[in-house]
Amino acid sequence: MKITNSKRFIISLTVLIFTLISLTSFKLANKLVYKPLVSKVKVIVIDAGHGGQDGATHGAISKEKNVALSVALKLGAAIEEKLPGVKVIYTRQTDVFVKLYERIGLANKEKADLFISIHCNSMPLVRQRYVIKYTSGGKPIYGYRSIPNPVTRGTETFVAGFGRIGEQDAAIRENASILLEKDYKKNYEGFDPKDPESYIIFSLMKNAFRDQSIKLASLVQDEYVKSGRINRGVQEKGLAVLQRAGMPAILTEIGFISNPEEEDFINSDEGQAEIVDNLVSAIAAYKKQMEL
Ligand SMILES: [Zn+2]
Numbered sequence: 001m002k003i004t005n006s007k008r009f010i011i012s013l014t015v016l017i018f019t020l021i022s023l024t025s026f027k028l029a030n031k032l033v034y035k036p037l038v039s040k041v042k043v044i045v046i047d048a049g050h051g052g053q054d055g056a057t058h059g060a061i062s063k064e065k066n067v068a069l070s071v072a073l074k075l076g077a078a079i080e081e082k083l084p085g086v087k088v089i090y091t092r093q094t095d096v097f098v099k100l101y102e103r104i105g106l107a108n109k110e111k112a113d114l115f116i117s118i119h120c121n122s123m124p125l126v127r128q129r130y131v132i133k134y135t136s137g138g139k140p141i142y143g144y145r146s147i148p149n150p151v152t153r154g155t156e157t158f159v160a161g162f163g164r165i166g167e168q169d170a171a172i173r174e175n176a177s178i179l180l181e182k183d184y185k186k187n188y189e190g191f192d193p194k195d196p197e198s199y200i201i202f203s204l205m206k207n208a209f210r211d212q213s214i215k216l217a218s219l220v221q222d223e224y225v226k227s228g229r230i231n232r233g234v235q236e237k238g239l240a241v242l243q244r245a246g247m248p249a250i251l252t253e254i255g256f257i258s259n260p261e262e263e264d265f266i267n268s269d270e271g272q273a274e275i276v277d278n279l280v281s282a283i284a285a286y287k288k289q290m291e292l
Contacts, residue, residue, distance in 0.1 A: 041114055041287040043087045044079060045107040047241065048072035049119035049251075052097030054177045057122035057148075059263035064120040065095065067266050071254060072118045074276045082280050083287065099181050100241045101188065108246045114216065114283070115249035117241055120257040120266060121156070123149035124169060148258035154230030157220045157252040159213035160243050161236030171237040174251065178240055188240060210236075212248035216286045220252055223278035229255075252279070 050056040050065035057064045069092070076088040089110055091103040107115040125146040132143040158170065175193040178184045185192070217234040225231045232253075242249045254275050255262040265271035 040291055041086060041283070043089065043110055043112045044114045044116065044283070045089045045091065045103075045110065045112040046072045046076050046079075047091040047103050047107075047115065047117040049117055049174070050097075050177060051092050051095055054097050054180050056177070057120060057173070057257050059122075059257035060260060062257065062263060062267050064122070064257055067120050067254075067257065068118045069093075069095065071266075071272050071275055074272055075116070075118070075279055078276050078280045079283065083284060086287075097180065099187065100175075100177055101244065103241055104244050104249070107249070108244065112247050114286075115242070115245050115247055116279070116283075117249075117251040119174065119251060119253050120255060121170070121253040122173065122256060122258040123152045125149075150259055153256050153259040153262050154232040155221065155224040155253060155255060156232035157217040157234050157250050158237045158239055158242070159210065159217050159234065159250055160239055160245065161210055170235075170253070171239050175238075175240045191240065193240070209245065209248040212290075213242075213245075213250055215289070216248055216282065217250045217252075219282035219285050220250065220279060223282045224275075227274050227278055 048065070048069040048071075050068060052065075055063045055065050072090065073093065076090060079086055079088050089106065089112065091106055092098050103117070104115065126149045127144050128147050129142050129144055131140045133141050135141060156170075172193065178188060178191070178193045181187060214234060221231055221234055237251075239251055242251060255266040255271075257263050257266065266275070
Protein backbone atom coordinates (compact mmCIF):
# COMPACT_ATOMS: atom_id res chain seq x y z
CA MET A 1 0.00 0.00 0.00
CA LYS A 2 2.73 2.37 1.03
CA ILE A 3 4.75 1.52 -2.10
CA THR A 4 1.73 2.08 -4.37
CA ASN A 5 1.14 5.49 -2.82
CA SER A 6 4.75 6.53 -3.37
CA LYS A 7 4.56 5.21 -6.93
CA ARG A 8 1.40 7.28 -7.50
CA PHE A 9 3.13 10.31 -6.07
CA ILE A 10 6.15 9.82 -8.34
CA ILE A 11 3.93 9.34 -11.41
CA SER A 12 1.86 12.44 -10.57
CA LEU A 13 5.00 14.47 -9.98
CA THR A 14 6.52 13.28 -13.28
CA VAL A 15 3.31 14.14 -15.17
CA LEU A 16 3.25 17.58 -13.54
CA ILE A 17 6.89 18.25 -14.41
CA PHE A 18 6.38 17.15 -18.03
CA THR A 19 3.26 19.30 -18.34
CA LEU A 20 5.13 22.32 -17.03
CA ILE A 21 8.07 21.69 -19.38
CA SER A 22 5.74 21.28 -22.40
CA LEU A 23 3.83 24.45 -21.53
CA THR A 24 7.07 26.41 -21.15
CA SER A 25 8.47 25.12 -24.47
CA PHE A 26 5.15 25.85 -26.20
CA LYS A 27 5.31 29.42 -24.93
CA LEU A 28 8.94 29.72 -26.02
CA ALA A 29 8.17 28.22 -29.43
CA ASN A 30 5.29 30.63 -29.93
CA LYS A 31 7.47 33.52 -28.90
CA LEU A 32 10.10 32.47 -31.43
CA VAL A 33 7.56 31.98 -34.21
CA TYR A 34 5.92 35.35 -33.71
CA LYS A 35 9.02 37.38 -32.96
CA PRO A 36 9.24 39.82 -35.86
CA LEU A 37 12.53 40.24 -37.72
CA VAL A 38 11.97 43.99 -37.79
CA SER A 39 10.41 45.49 -34.70
CA LYS A 40 10.34 49.20 -35.50
CA VAL A 41 9.35 51.10 -38.62
CA LYS A 42 11.61 54.15 -38.70
CA VAL A 43 12.76 54.43 -42.32
CA ILE A 44 10.54 53.86 -45.38
CA VAL A 45 11.83 53.89 -48.96
CA ILE A 46 9.19 54.91 -51.49
CA ASP A 47 9.85 53.87 -55.05
CA ALA A 48 8.00 55.54 -57.92
CA GLY A 49 8.05 52.89 -60.65
CA HIS A 50 9.92 53.49 -63.94
CA GLY A 51 10.97 57.03 -65.03
CA GLY A 52 13.01 58.80 -67.71
CA GLN A 53 13.31 56.74 -70.91
CA ASP A 54 11.33 53.99 -69.15
CA GLY A 55 7.78 55.30 -69.47
CA ALA A 56 6.38 51.78 -68.98
CA THR A 57 2.68 51.35 -69.69
CA HIS A 58 0.36 54.14 -70.75
CA GLY A 59 -3.32 54.77 -71.15
CA ALA A 60 -5.25 57.23 -73.34
CA ILE A 61 -4.26 60.30 -71.32
CA SER A 62 -1.27 59.37 -69.15
CA LYS A 63 1.96 57.43 -68.68
CA GLU A 64 2.53 55.02 -65.77
CA LYS A 65 5.84 56.69 -64.78
CA ASN A 66 4.11 60.06 -64.18
CA VAL A 67 1.15 58.67 -62.22
CA ALA A 68 3.52 56.57 -60.08
CA LEU A 69 5.72 59.60 -59.31
CA SER A 70 2.78 61.82 -58.38
CA VAL A 71 1.34 59.19 -55.98
CA ALA A 72 4.79 58.39 -54.53
CA LEU A 73 5.52 62.05 -53.68
CA LYS A 74 2.07 62.50 -52.12
CA LEU A 75 2.53 59.29 -50.14
CA GLY A 76 5.89 60.45 -48.77
CA ALA A 77 4.42 63.79 -47.68
CA ALA A 78 1.44 62.06 -46.02
CA ILE A 79 3.71 59.64 -44.11
CA GLU A 80 5.83 62.52 -42.80
CA GLU A 81 2.68 64.32 -41.70
CA LYS A 82 0.71 61.42 -40.22
CA LEU A 83 3.49 59.18 -38.90
CA PRO A 84 5.86 61.56 -37.12
CA GLY A 85 9.32 60.14 -36.50
CA VAL A 86 9.29 58.04 -39.68
CA LYS A 87 11.97 59.04 -42.20
CA VAL A 88 10.99 58.90 -45.90
CA ILE A 89 13.54 58.29 -48.64
CA TYR A 90 12.60 58.37 -52.35
CA THR A 91 14.32 56.37 -55.10
CA ARG A 92 13.41 59.22 -57.46
CA GLN A 93 11.68 62.59 -57.07
CA THR A 94 11.82 63.65 -60.72
CA ASP A 95 11.35 62.06 -64.14
CA VAL A 96 14.66 60.16 -64.22
CA PHE A 97 15.61 56.57 -65.03
CA VAL A 98 16.90 54.59 -62.03
CA LYS A 99 18.11 51.00 -62.42
CA LEU A 100 16.04 48.42 -60.54
CA TYR A 101 18.97 47.06 -58.50
CA GLU A 102 19.93 50.61 -57.49
CA ARG A 103 16.43 51.19 -56.11
CA ILE A 104 16.54 48.23 -53.74
CA GLY A 105 20.27 48.87 -53.20
CA LEU A 106 19.41 52.31 -51.80
CA ALA A 107 16.89 50.75 -49.39
CA ASN A 108 19.48 48.20 -48.23
CA LYS A 109 22.16 50.88 -47.82
CA GLU A 110 19.84 53.13 -45.81
CA LYS A 111 18.79 50.13 -43.68
CA ALA A 112 15.15 50.86 -44.49
CA ASP A 113 12.44 49.06 -42.52
CA LEU A 114 10.00 49.03 -45.45
CA PHE A 115 10.24 49.32 -49.25
CA ILE A 116 7.11 50.32 -51.14
CA SER A 117 7.07 50.46 -54.94
CA ILE A 118 4.19 52.25 -56.70
CA HIS A 119 3.02 51.11 -60.15
CA CYS A 120 0.02 51.11 -62.50
CA ASN A 121 -1.30 47.95 -64.07
CA SER A 122 -2.00 47.24 -67.72
CA MET A 123 -3.52 44.31 -69.53
CA PRO A 124 -1.83 42.44 -72.36
CA LEU A 125 -2.98 43.45 -75.84
CA VAL A 126 -6.17 41.97 -77.27
CA ARG A 127 -7.19 41.88 -80.94
CA GLN A 128 -10.13 44.12 -81.62
CA ARG A 129 -12.23 44.06 -84.80
CA TYR A 130 -13.38 47.40 -86.19
CA VAL A 131 -15.17 48.69 -89.29
CA ILE A 132 -12.76 50.27 -91.78
CA LYS A 133 -15.45 51.31 -94.25
CA TYR A 134 -18.69 50.20 -95.85
CA THR A 135 -19.00 48.92 -99.42
CA SER A 136 -21.34 50.68 -101.80
CA GLY A 137 -23.80 47.88 -101.01
CA GLY A 138 -23.63 48.81 -97.29
CA LYS A 139 -21.54 45.81 -96.19
CA PRO A 140 -18.90 46.50 -93.52
CA ILE A 141 -15.21 45.87 -94.24
CA TYR A 142 -13.40 44.96 -91.03
CA GLY A 143 -9.86 45.59 -89.91
CA TYR A 144 -8.06 44.41 -86.75
CA ARG A 145 -6.00 46.33 -84.24
CA SER A 146 -4.31 45.42 -80.96
CA ILE A 147 -5.36 47.31 -77.83
CA PRO A 148 -4.84 46.61 -74.11
CA ASN A 149 -7.89 44.84 -72.73
CA PRO A 150 -9.98 47.85 -71.58
CA VAL A 151 -12.32 45.88 -69.30
CA THR A 152 -9.98 44.54 -66.60
CA ARG A 153 -9.73 46.67 -63.48
CA GLY A 154 -8.82 46.58 -59.80
CA THR A 155 -5.87 46.69 -57.45
CA GLU A 156 -3.24 44.09 -56.59
CA THR A 157 -0.09 44.00 -54.50
CA PHE A 158 2.95 41.82 -55.11
CA VAL A 159 5.65 40.43 -52.87
CA ALA A 160 8.85 38.73 -54.06
CA GLY A 161 8.62 35.00 -54.35
CA PHE A 162 7.22 32.06 -56.18
CA GLY A 163 4.96 32.59 -59.15
CA ARG A 164 4.37 30.08 -61.93
CA ILE A 165 5.65 31.07 -65.36
CA GLY A 166 2.18 31.30 -66.86
CA GLU A 167 1.20 33.74 -64.11
CA GLN A 168 4.16 36.06 -64.56
CA ASP A 169 2.62 38.60 -66.98
CA ALA A 170 3.01 41.44 -64.49
CA ALA A 171 6.51 40.33 -63.53
CA ILE A 172 7.63 40.25 -67.16
CA ARG A 173 6.20 43.74 -67.72
CA GLU A 174 7.70 45.22 -64.56
CA ASN A 175 11.08 43.56 -65.10
CA ALA A 176 11.29 44.83 -68.69
CA SER A 177 12.95 48.00 -67.33
CA ILE A 178 16.09 45.90 -66.94
CA LEU A 179 16.46 45.76 -70.72
CA LEU A 180 17.11 49.52 -70.72
CA GLU A 181 20.19 48.96 -68.58
CA LYS A 182 23.12 48.36 -70.92
CA ASP A 183 24.96 46.16 -68.41
CA TYR A 184 21.96 44.25 -67.09
CA LYS A 185 23.53 40.80 -67.45
CA LYS A 186 26.26 41.79 -65.01
CA ASN A 187 23.92 43.61 -62.62
CA TYR A 188 21.44 40.75 -62.25
CA GLU A 189 23.87 37.83 -62.22
CA GLY A 190 22.64 36.05 -65.30
CA PHE A 191 18.98 37.02 -64.97
CA ASP A 192 17.52 37.60 -68.41
CA PRO A 193 14.04 39.15 -68.41
CA LYS A 194 13.42 37.68 -71.88
CA ASP A 195 14.10 34.14 -70.72
CA PRO A 196 11.25 32.31 -68.91
CA GLU A 197 13.74 30.09 -67.07
CA SER A 198 15.17 33.14 -65.34
CA TYR A 199 11.84 33.54 -63.55
CA ILE A 200 12.20 30.08 -62.06
CA ILE A 201 15.56 31.09 -60.57
CA PHE A 202 14.04 34.29 -59.15
CA SER A 203 11.08 32.37 -57.78
CA LEU A 204 13.34 29.99 -55.91
CA MET A 205 15.30 32.72 -54.16
CA LYS A 206 14.53 32.66 -50.47
CA ASN A 207 13.05 35.81 -49.02
CA ALA A 208 13.61 36.16 -45.29
CA PHE A 209 10.95 38.84 -45.05
CA ARG A 210 8.22 36.97 -46.92
CA ASP A 211 5.72 36.79 -44.03
CA GLN A 212 6.04 40.45 -43.13
CA SER A 213 5.84 41.49 -46.78
CA ILE A 214 2.63 39.47 -47.18
CA LYS A 215 1.24 41.02 -43.97
CA LEU A 216 1.81 44.56 -45.27
CA ALA A 217 0.54 43.67 -48.77
CA SER A 218 -2.66 42.20 -47.25
CA LEU A 219 -3.22 45.32 -45.14
CA VAL A 220 -2.84 47.46 -48.29
CA GLN A 221 -5.39 45.34 -50.18
CA ASP A 222 -7.77 45.51 -47.17
CA GLU A 223 -7.65 49.31 -47.30
CA TYR A 224 -8.32 49.40 -51.07
CA VAL A 225 -11.33 47.14 -50.49
CA LYS A 226 -12.66 49.40 -47.69
CA SER A 227 -12.70 52.23 -50.25
CA GLY A 228 -14.72 50.09 -52.67
CA ARG A 229 -11.89 49.14 -55.05
CA ILE A 230 -11.87 45.76 -56.79
CA ASN A 231 -9.52 43.32 -55.05
CA ARG A 232 -7.22 41.19 -57.21
CA GLY A 233 -5.37 40.09 -54.09
CA VAL A 234 -1.81 39.60 -52.92
CA GLN A 235 0.46 37.61 -55.20
CA GLU A 236 4.02 36.34 -55.15
CA LYS A 237 6.00 37.24 -58.27
CA GLY A 238 9.56 37.01 -59.50
CA LEU A 239 10.15 40.76 -59.41
CA ALA A 240 13.68 42.10 -59.84
CA VAL A 241 13.06 45.29 -57.86
CA LEU A 242 11.99 43.33 -54.75
CA GLN A 243 14.27 40.33 -54.97
CA ARG A 244 17.26 41.56 -52.99
CA ALA A 245 15.30 43.44 -50.35
CA GLY A 246 16.80 43.23 -46.87
CA MET A 247 13.49 44.33 -45.41
CA PRO A 248 9.75 43.69 -45.98
CA ALA A 249 9.04 44.94 -49.51
CA ILE A 250 5.92 45.27 -51.66
CA LEU A 251 4.99 46.47 -55.14
CA THR A 252 1.46 47.80 -55.33
CA GLU A 253 -0.47 48.20 -58.59
CA ILE A 254 -2.84 51.09 -57.82
CA GLY A 255 -5.16 50.55 -60.79
CA PHE A 256 -5.34 49.71 -64.49
CA ILE A 257 -4.13 52.50 -66.74
CA SER A 258 -5.57 50.44 -69.62
CA ASN A 259 -9.09 50.83 -68.18
CA PRO A 260 -10.43 54.31 -69.11
CA GLU A 261 -12.41 54.74 -65.89
CA GLU A 262 -9.52 53.67 -63.65
CA GLU A 263 -7.09 55.78 -65.68
CA ASP A 264 -9.24 58.84 -64.89
CA PHE A 265 -9.37 57.81 -61.21
CA ILE A 266 -5.63 57.29 -60.73
CA ASN A 267 -4.92 60.62 -62.46
CA SER A 268 -7.46 62.62 -60.42
CA ASP A 269 -6.60 64.49 -57.20
CA GLU A 270 -9.42 62.66 -55.38
CA GLY A 271 -8.29 59.25 -56.66
CA GLN A 272 -4.66 59.86 -55.69
CA ALA A 273 -5.72 61.19 -52.26
CA GLU A 274 -7.77 58.03 -51.65
CA ILE A 275 -4.89 55.73 -52.70
CA VAL A 276 -2.45 57.66 -50.47
CA ASP A 277 -4.92 57.42 -47.54
CA ASN A 278 -5.22 53.66 -48.13
CA LEU A 279 -1.45 53.20 -48.14
CA VAL A 280 -0.85 55.37 -45.04
CA SER A 281 -3.58 53.50 -43.10
CA ALA A 282 -2.04 50.14 -44.08
CA ILE A 283 1.47 51.29 -43.08
CA ALA A 284 0.14 52.67 -39.76
CA ALA A 285 -1.64 49.36 -39.01
CA TYR A 286 1.47 47.37 -39.92
CA LYS A 287 3.68 49.64 -37.78
CA LYS A 288 1.32 49.21 -34.83
CA GLN A 289 1.36 45.40 -35.15
CA MET A 290 5.17 45.28 -35.44
CA GLU A 291 5.78 47.59 -32.52
CA LEU A 292 3.49 45.84 -30.00
ZN1 LIG B 1 5.22 49.30 -63.59
